[in-house]
């Protein structure tokens with residue numbers, strides 16, 4: 182069953198086409214990570230799913246209905262990228278206030294625990310650090326006991342411990358059968374928890390699959406060295422999927438088979454120094470794909 186269905190969705194802001202014929206299903210009970218460079222259309226897609234904006238054309242269905250329907254909204258929680266939280270109330274009061282907006286909320290303490298906010302429950306919201314304020318936004322998203330959670334860059338501004346606590350909480354919510362759609366620029370984190378990764382670029386889906394499936398499809402081997410080879414010669418090496426070369430002859434190559442590439446380089450007799458072979462992050466690999474005119478299609 183799908184929790185979200187976007188079909189042929191276009192959204193324009195004046196001359197800017199933020200979404201272009203976007204078709205995307207989010208399966209119920211899964212944690213889906215939406216990735217893409219700045220301006221890819223992730224936040225716009227979420228605002229349509231929340232009913233905050235209407236598509237220019239196409240259809241958006243959430244929990245089987247219109248995102249603005251009361252019965253849909255009472256089952257949806259959202260953590261926006263920037264939230265306007267009242268500054269004068271304490272953390273506990275703020276969570277309590279939001280709880281009253283929902284028919285069957287969690288207890289305030291349960292929401293505070295999920296967001297790891299017990300220690301600062303008595304502090305005014307306006308006095309929180311950036312990372313604590315993100316955690317409060319998370320508590321406000323979950324306090325309504327939602328079936329479907331939208332989290333827009335939830336871990337931005339959180340320190341390492343808060344991030345770990347956040348992912349633990351998100352995993353727990355997913356295990357309870359909730360559907361989570363989150364955007365992130367930290368794919369390596371999402372990869373550990375996400376059931377599915379959707380990569381967007383220029384308002385459409387560029388790639389879509391399990392983290393393992395996507396990793397197998399992109400060039401995550403990275404080979405760097407310094408030589409006299411020019412870009413065309415570097416691109417001609419076996420298995421090179423993307424190549425860059427800087428002024429001093431520093432080559433930066435992406436490949437699925439770094440060993441074969443290094444063997445060919447050595448076998449060619451070309452002089453080189455500073456060889457480095459590493460594994461590029463999946464995020465880097467996708468961001469390099471999104472910079473190219475042709476991409477991997479799902």
Ligand SMILES: Nc1ncnc2c1ncn2[C@@H]1O[C@H](COP(=O)(O)OP(=O)(O)OP(=O)(O)O)[C@@H](O)[C@H]1O
Nearest residue numbers: 194197198199217218219220221222223224225226
């Ligand atoms: N209200 C608006 N008015 C005009 N243009 C907009 C508006 N909202 C979004 N856009 C444009 O639509 C495109 C998609 O923006 P969106 O915020 O959805 O991207 P994003 O993938 O969420 O980016 P980021 O990673 O930076 O959050 C961008 O070109 C943006 O400038």
